[in-house]
Amino acid sequence: MKTHTVEKIGGTSMSDYAAVRDNIIFHKQSRKEEGYQRIFVVSAYGGVTDLLLEHKKSDKAGVFASFAGAEDSSVWRDKMTRLRARLMSINYELFGQTPLCQLADSFIGDRLDEAEQTLNDLESVCQHGHFDLSDHLMTVREMMASLGEAHSAWNMAQLLKRDGINAVYVDLTGWNAEKHLSLDERIEAAFKDVDLANCLPIATGYAHCTEGLMQTFDRGYSEMVFSRIAVLTDAREAIIHKEYHLSSADPRLVGVDNAVPIGRTNYDVADQLANLGMEAIHPKAGKGLRQRCLPLRVMNTFEPDHAGTLITAEYVSEKPCVEIIAGRQNVYALEFFDQDMMGSMSRYGRELLGIIERFKVPLISKDNNANTLTHYMASNLKTIKRLQKAIQEQYPGCEMSLKKVAMVSAIGSDMQVPGILAQTVNALASAKISVLALQQSMRQVDIQFIVSNDDYDLAVQSLHRSLIEIHNHGEAICAA
Template sequence: MKTKHTVEKIGGTSMSRFSDVLQNIILGQRSPEDLYHRIFVVSAYGGITDLLLEHKKTREPGVYGLFANDDVSWAWGDALNRVAERMIAINAELAPLGLDLMTADRFVRERIEGARSCLLDLTRLCSFGHFQLEEHLMTVREMLSAVGEAHSAFNTVQILQNYGINARLVDLSGWMEECALPIDEKIQSVFSEIDVTQEMPVVTGYTRCKEGLMATFDRGYSEITFSKVACLTGASEAIIHKEFHLSSGDPKLMGPENVAPMGRTSYDVADQLSDLGMEAIHPQAAKGLRQAGIPIRVKNTFEPDHPGTVIDGQYRSKEACVEIIAGRESVLAIEIFDQDRVGYHDREAAVCDVFRRFRMQSIAKNLNANTIIHYVDSSLKRANRLTEALEETFPGAEVTIRKVALIAAIGSNMKVPGFLAKATGALLEAGVNILAVQQSMRQVDMQFIVAEEDYARAAKALHKRLVEDEAHKENAATGAGAMAP
């Protein structure tokens, strides 16, 4: 594909306000000719994937969770009915935009009943001793995920066609396909037949492929699809539309008047944010775009005239500064204290082996002569099982779990003395006790571990001292307005 075009991803919360998406992102003030040269990758409507799999935050089971963990009741069937009802309700909400309800509802019923038939057949098959349900659960998870993505993509195409746009559904979900191709081959094959100068492809955020996206990326799969489509079609820019700006801090916590869009930052900063669980972009998705030299632009769906924040591989702020305060309010600190292993240089590798066995990813870690602490985002139940395994592996060790919070100050250029002193001073003045602190030699971030109940106070104190106060100093020196991005 030799044309100059963008690939644009629309998140689930934005999709749930599709009239805004239509006016702010797709139509705008564009002439008919300017509507094209764009590929859209769409997520499921907000909350649908939670109903299909499990709630992302509370972990309340959806269809998949009930099917995987309950082999005696048919609760998953009732949950699937609720998904269908919610999807049809969404269709009704979109009717004023020109969505044909008969066609849209028929599409929902076809996908929902197709999924139900597959799950019933699998249940019957696994009632025989030769077949184990656990061996098929990842396939089930992938199939259910695809239902939500296909629903939103199908509706989008129908609405756009009603507006006279030559929109084309690109269903990568693998529905009724006999075999799965490698992801690169699949995307290249589909787009070799598409002319983006004359058509507007609307792509499902989920791609069924030989590699199995869910097994590696779980619910980050839509960003992998987005990245792959951008890289394989040679996009000039990859744009992410979200319900908020990528700002210097959480406006709900800091106050909207105290934060500002970042404007520009680096892939290095984006990686740190991803590691903290902030939804800027999945690190593996960013990796592909970085290697292809494609910049990412994060835009606010509801402020279409704002240029957003550009992420690229070359950016480094001219003046040393903290660009963003981010963190996780609830983290588990797993501490392994073992005096008997002082001097054993392989003890960290042995601890990591246990973490790998439980597929537990550390956000950060500290260690000294006799103590190793891993900070993880996990349920307490799962962490307790890990703790039991650590105690079996290291019989003389004392293993404890504590709930804490992690806050980071991040910037593309922080290589000057003083930031760490300012940060610790701000926390001292706010009455926050620092449990642990670390800064890497790259000096792109400082991480502070504090008590869980101190998270909000600590985050606001750091933002005030390292972002707001510094911005006001710079504006006073230049005569610029407060908190200009």
């Protein structure tokens, strides 16, 4: 019988140790008859990965981005000094002026020293014409990322020991490892001798492996590590602890009192959310859970008595309904018009997608008619302009237009409700929002609306009011 859970704690939650201890660890650990039977996978403290790599939203350079892009080495060295000061500050906030704080400083200080020496050595070697820095940047990126998770996991294990829990630090970062292992091999080796009945493993959210997690997942790597640990240890349930519920819409837009936890949904809906950048879990990380029929629960760290939202493979809402209104702003719609496309849609589609892939631009959606293809993409304007230029060079006779838009989606595990399309369009029209484009697939799990970027907030509010708030769902759309 499956007895243990694998639980991931996000960076914002990790930054509040008291809440993690009282609402997550001790909240369930009081049931002594269950023993421990839990594995925790932790992210870096909130904001730390931004300092290590680059800011997730603004792209402001951290240590890695400064090392990769700055001609003056003093830039990344200054970033490293600031990073060190921040990590030591976090240690002091957690441990105070105690011997344990000195141990914490020593642990992360040693790793920072080694990382800085590695960057120095690499910078020196790459001054020689036979070595190209770009060949090593992904390795450097992974090394820097690993520091954040090692720091938070080590600290949490020590804090829990101090507070009476037999916590064990599980280091998956491969730091100073003698040989390279695949992700599965590293996880299996790390947990081979762990007695879940008598200890509480605190594992790093980063794992060094031959596959190179960041090449596929970039900053979503911790979700893949979490997922594989759950699958390989044959967990009863996978749980993600976040600072918010997986709700029917962003509470900041529709109001805290109007947003309601979803309660139950499926991996199909989770995929749609991930496509919009509102991840419950990365689709590739969710694949293993889905294939093993392993349920995933998303919980709010600060509401420990709420069951959260349970995501399973087979769930379909008892009655057809919209479960969530989600979307994203600052999407670039690149419209490609060529009358020679008629009868050659497949070829044009393949070639355009090939160019988009070459520029590594994330594609959110696309639509077409007889002679027009529109791709909706999430990237920066500079990259989109380069992409547009490359397409124009390959198709000099085409006409293209570029527009910054917002995408808003109504999503549900079963939305086969007669008249729902008319209802959604009427809701937007009543708010005087012009629909620039829309899509509804035959599977009826989502309807996508393209609207002006400035109309995003109002569109979310209008659809939520029309499709969800009218039902007065209570504590959850469907109780988990």
